[in-house]
Amino acid sequence: MQPGVDPQNLWGNAREGSDMTTGLTDRALATPGTMSDYSATLTSVTHGYRDERGEELTALEDLSLRVRRGRVLAVVGPSGCGKTTLLELICGLQQPAAGTIACQPAALMPQRDLLMGWLSALDNAALALRIAGRSRAQARLHAGALFAEFGLQGFERAKPHELSGGMRQRVAFLRTLLSGKGLLCLDEPFGALDAITRQQMQRWLIDALRRQPRTVVLVTHDVEEAILLGDELIVLSPRPGRVVAHLQVALEHPRSHTDRRVVELRSRALRSLTACQEAPR
């Protein structure tokens, strides 16, 4: 349960990027050649957990995947296929029972926004900076400079409960970005939003990533969302999670959910999801 960095972490420095000044520069991206092409590499990872009744459950089994630097990998799978476990492994919150994980320091954006109810939107966004040792004033200045870009201007002092669901997700995303980590693990980031806000947020995320490039692992149960946002798509089987399909989404943004190619990819992904759920195990 030790926090922080995997011993095999190729990029070692957990505070990478914490000394950045203005804007967001991914230093890992800025200096290619010194790093591998992959932000995260998981090799034959098996991991389990105990449920409330103390039964041993295998969440992930012999799972291998690689996340190419600067790209968005979407992970879809049925509920309870170990998607959240996968992200926690990548973030170093858990150590795998078997297999190896080598990845860049990663920041988690959890399913619920988990904003601190007692902090203003600005202080919530600046939280990672505070933890990296910045003074309150410095952290606020830095986070505040990005509020307009994130459509949050004028809401600096608002408490989370005064913000709409979409705004809360944006604050949460800004907080994740400001951790300065090059790899972002997004766990169902828009799962709690209504359909329209969700669509807006998807477009907004594409746009934000274009301006602030990051490597992203996006976990979702929504196949369409995975195809609209991901550069690559992997489909996990029900628990224990294994990769049953790996699709490339070589489509330019913005993608429309009525686009023929999107529809086709979606049905391919859905077919493999259905197949692995029906297959006898």
Next chain:
Amino acid sequence: MRRRLRTTLPPLAVLVAIFALWEAYVQVSGVSPILLPAPHEIVPELWRNADLLWSNFKVTAEIVALGLAIALLVGFVLALAIHLSPPVRRGVYPLVVGSQAIPIPVIGVLLVFWLGFGLTPKLAVIVLICFFPVVVTTVDGLASVDVEQLKLLRTFDASRWQLFRFAELPAALPAALSGTRIAVAVGVIAAFIAEISTAGTSAGLGYEIITDLRNIQQPRAYAAAIVLFAFAIACFGVLGLLERRLTHQPARPVLAFTYRQRQLPTGDNS
């Protein structure tokens, strides 16, 4: 100004009403003034004995202030130890709960043997009564932090201290303040119990009340009780001011009991 009136007027009105009813009851029922003195006898006692009440008040106020300070300190430190260390939790927490089953008059007598006739046994009684709500609420508050929030902070490489500073402490603050409020509210009662249950007490409002009752000076005993009552409310008010400072809340009536806006758990569907 209007707001101040809105918060002070209703309780004052109720108080006046109670006194009026009381006075009416005594007049109509013809109850003996030794059993129940009427307000018109009690209230003048307040200034007739102002010096006596004031000097006794100072004695009681001192032990309340000291006792509460120690109780809060002990309470918070114990809560932290219980929260941070599972062995302490297993070993000490049941005893903390058990401590409230000790009959205070008994322990008061025993403490005098051990600690002498001075201030110490009285402080011990106050601490014993007042530390409990602080420990229980603070422990619960510290444990109420969202585990997912801790995970999130750990992905930001937060140290143990930072987890405490940025998540657990602020999450525990409202509960800890509730416990403090309870402690302060019972602090004056605790001082009274301390004064009447430890031998060798020769001053203080509790002592005053008991000796007046023995000497059939009922109105003065009631006057002393009124001073205690006012003191308890004043303590509560002071705490309200401190709380405002601590939680950076905008100005609100100090004695408003419905003050904290309930924040429902954030509206996501998990």
